[in-house]
């Protein structure tokens with residue numbers, strides 16, 4: 180009997196592959212939103228399992244804020260090269276120019292909010308009807324209620340009150356013209372599940388996930404990398420610390436954690452011991468208010 | 482380490498949120514920053530200790546109203562298992578939410594307030610548990626601290642509930658007296674309940690056998706997508722991609738393709754690009770057949786076990802989930818796994834009272850949260866199994882053709 184028992188990671192993997200294939204089966208113009216972070220790298224790995232030896236039935240799409248870690252960009256390009264899949268890059272910079280948007284100011288002026296405009300423009304440009312993303316329900320309370328197939332209106336907005344019931348493993352991807360569906364194949368994974376899967380599958384990650392020395396400043400208890408994108412004040416002291424990243428977002432809004440973890444085993448050991456959530460520890464913009472995430476989602480943020 | 486999905490059901494204030502909070506808290510699945518946030522809110526509400534129930538409150542609209550209105554998913558794990566909780570609360574929309582959460586659950590925890598015993602809501606939750614055929618049930622008798630941890634109170638509730646369970650044909654029921662607030666019998670057996678001889682709630686959740694709920698004999702493989710690279714080196718490659726929802730498939734096995742009924746044998750099985758000799762539910766695989774047959778998304782490749790039914794007329798128990806009422810004669814789309822067909826809902830045979838199981842014959846229409854018995858006529862045959870026999874191939878959704886919304890959940894009879 181026990182021979183036919185699936186490990187939890189195999190069950191999560193199979194569920195994610197099933198979801199990716201539902202996207203392929205139900206939509207005409209899907210896309211995989213690729214941020215360069217470990218969750219979207221995991222999605223790419225799952226897509227390989229779902230579709231090889233065929234090609235992906237979707238391009239990878241990167242919404243580039245221009246504030247990326249160089250390591251993440253290099254990794255992205257190398258990965259795409261190796262896969263032989265199509266990559267579409269659209270820059271927030273260009274949206275700011277053509278739409279005459281106002282850049283946020285301040286110490287950690289983040290383009291996170293402006294990303295939404297570029298994303299919506301990109302969806303319109305390519306007429307994408309489904310966008311696959313690596314969000315997980317354990318990340319945040321609002322996400323805990325979001326469906327795996329999450330319908331957005333033409334403004335990219337998510338309406339929690341109008342969600343469709345999602346039963347069994349049946350996904351309803353039918354939409355009106357102009358709407359699109361955000362699809363989250365790893366909804367049911369936790370941060371630790373992702374790391375355990377990365378370890379098991381030996382998935383390569385950008386180097387910034389592992390401990391390295393980096394000049395940083397301390398801001399309200401968080402470590403922020405010194406870069407051309409943040410403004411230093413006289414009161415800031417630049418320190419060189421051994422750090423790693425738990426998530427990879429913009430340099431302006433992703434904090435590093437002090438760590439000596441140089442490989443995945445060490446990272447998993449650290450995560451098991453830490454008692455701070457991934458989002459709480461590494462997102463500078465989320466602390467503002469508890470409802471921050473929910474507001475951004477309603478406005479079309481991924 | 483494997484996976485267990487469960488749902489929690491209880492009337493308002495029975496302590497469902499507290500119980501979930503307790504499980505997350507005691508299994509150390511709550512992070513410091515999340516705790517800080519709820520501590521802050523708990524103080525705002527001027528309650529002394531931290532309010533574990535706040536952990537499971539989701540959206541702002543709900544927080545403002547102080548209620549939860551949708552299914553939320555929560556995760557925790559122990560060294561033995563990963564757990565996925567579908568938290569399906571709510572008031573008016575309760576049936577819809579609970580049906581949604583229950584559809585994937587291996588187990589239901591039905592909460593009873595020890596002071597109130599079996600109430601109408603308990604019956605309703607049990608009826609839905611039985612309709613959705615959840616394989617395992619825990620009846621958690623909560624707030625034992627408020628009845629002096631009395632064994633008599635517990636025994637009387639067990640006797641009352643047994644009658645409900647019997648009338649519904651619920652199997653595999655386990656009773657556990659608990660106090661979610663104080664943690665009695667949640668992780669550890671409580672000394673205050675030393676007359677109780679079973680496992681603690683968490684122990685039970687860790688040990689309940691769910692693997693045998695999967696039918697490994699009668700194989701069903703709904704095709705989701707056909708992989709055809711059509712490149713020079715893979716010119717003849719034609720793989721059927723999908724998830725095995727029941728059964729075991731082996732290289733060389735005879736298979737039948739439904740609804741066409743054509744037959745073939747398995748040439749090869751791949752998992753993630755690697756060839757294997759056999760594969761089983763719930764693995765996602767690619768199947769290759771020895772014959773060149775026209776197979777596309779929505780077809781079911783069945784093994785040599787029992788044949789699936791194939792019909793254009795389905796008797797179903799239907800839970801209506803839309804704000805607009807169901808009007809018999811209207812056209813919908815029926816989706817069963819990857820198969821989507823046009824469908825017409827015929828006359829409503831009866832409406833089921835989910836509190837009493839009483840049947841009201843031939844109602845004119847059905848509204849949100851109604852459970853009704855109808856016949857659905859489909860435009861082409863649907864390979865199915867009765868829901869009670871094979872859940873994975875007996876649950877379908879109805880979709881409104883014009884709004885595209887999921888309006889109903891069908892349990893095929």
Ligand SMILES: Nc1nc2c(ncn2[C@@H]2O[C@H](COP(=O)(O)OP(=O)(O)O)[C@@H](O)[C@H]2O)c(=O)[nH]1
Nearest residue numbers: 493494495496497498499534623624660661662
């Ligand atoms: N004394 C006692 N109170 C409890 C227990 N479980 C929950 N409560 C209280 O009952 C009230 C309702 O609990 P809550 O978890 O919000 O109920 P829900 O509506 O089912 O989610 C709260 O004030 C809890 O503190 C228990 O085991 N003992």
